[in-house]
Amino acid sequence: MTARIGIVGAGLIGRAWAIVFARSGMSVSLYDVDAGALDKAREAIRQSLTDLQQAGLIEDVDAPLARIQTQSDLTQAMAGVEYVQECGPENVEAKRRIYADLEAVVASDTVLASSTSGIAASQFTDHLSHPERCLVAHPVNPPYLIPLVEVAPAPATSQAAVNRTMRLMEQANQAPILVRKEIQGFILNRLQGALLNEALRLFRDGYVSAEDLDKTVKHGLGLRWSFMGPFETIDLNAPSGVVDYGQRYGPLYRDVDRQRGGDDPWETTNLAALGEARREQLPSDGLAERQAWRDRRLMALMAHQRHLSAS
The missing domain is CATH 1.10.1040.10 (N-(1-d-carboxylethyl)-l-norvaline Dehydrogenase; domain 2)
Structure with a gap:
């Protein structure tokens, strides 16, 4: 799998998602406005990969780590990505701002997925020009150890975006489920x-x-x-x-x-x-x-x- 993945936010969940995608052979661009957080993230990711190797769950640390690039400039970080995993604050207004910023720098068919634990996608995507490519892909923490991902589209989300996300998660060795209707907290x-x-x-x-x-x-x-x-x-x-x-x-x-x-x-x-x-x-x-x-x-x-x- 050679998909290029963008991740917004280098906190606990963003780092974990980077591991999920990189260990599956995907190229990852990890963005955070705080360059210091990116430095810490890289060391934390290396430690988690080392733990996975010692448990016999991956063969190599350096190969997946090399697939993860860090960037503090959003435009550069999202250049050429096919799928974005947003890991920002659990706040509707913050997400609305993040998604507006993302829409300005990604292609019109790039899927924008949120890691939110319970906010319906329609609450932070209805102001966009292309809400049809937006949805929720909610992981269980940490997703590189617990594979369930809740794929929760909004009413405006296209079937193509849902299908691409489900397929991507399967390729990343996750276990996606489809939330058929929007509901607070998902399943x-x-x-x-x-x-x-x-x-x-x-x-x-x-x-x-x-x-x-x-x-x-x-x-x-x-x-x-x-x-x-x-x-x-x-x-x-x-x-x-x-x-x-x-x-x-x-x-x-x-x-x-x-x-x-x-x-x-x-x-x-x-x-x-x-x-x-x-x-x-x-x-x-x-x-x-x-x-x-x-x-x-x-x-x-x-x-x-x-x-x-x-x-």
Whole structure:
């Protein structure tokens, strides 16, 4: 694959996307207005590539690193790119400005995709001359370890732009899904939010400790969900499949859903209590080390899954 990719923003997500595309053989132009951020980004990317090599997930560090060029001038950075992955702030007005600037320097058929976690593309592209080539391609952090990408077009987005993005993500060894209609938070964060909202209520109301809540997912739901989704899970959890499961357990889930109030489980005192519980388990100065541990575990899981698919 020889596509030239532009990336706007050299923060955590922009750096991760650079790895995704470069390790797949694509040429990457990484832009940030802050030249100092670009210097830091290059070192961070090298370290991440080294970690991937040590985990057996890539063979070489220097080859993908050589495919990543950094640039603090937007016009030069976006010259000749076929696809842009925008990784700017989670702010509608900021994105509207970024997209106007991008439209002025790229070809009319260059796909402009946002990494936003929940803002619908129509909110920051309706002022453009060519909104038909704009959409969301929302990754899971870090995308070079977790391959899901939510491709979420706006009503104005062309089918050609959707198809090109889906195809590009597959060529980059990601796992794209299509969000068929615009919705705040897309699919993953709405699912994650439902679980987090219930988890916070159960913790707040004294039903479970923070540690035991995490154990419930880690040693229960998460084991199955690491290789199959919730619909396949329930399809296999009743003798005659998903309809049988619904007839058996649907009344329970309906009753539980009715019990959930409309209150806010994210209010300050609840988060403060959860923060205290988490810091007892993991002091603040251990967060970075634990994040690195998380990434190593994800690498080991990826290597295991790759071995299984090859056998």
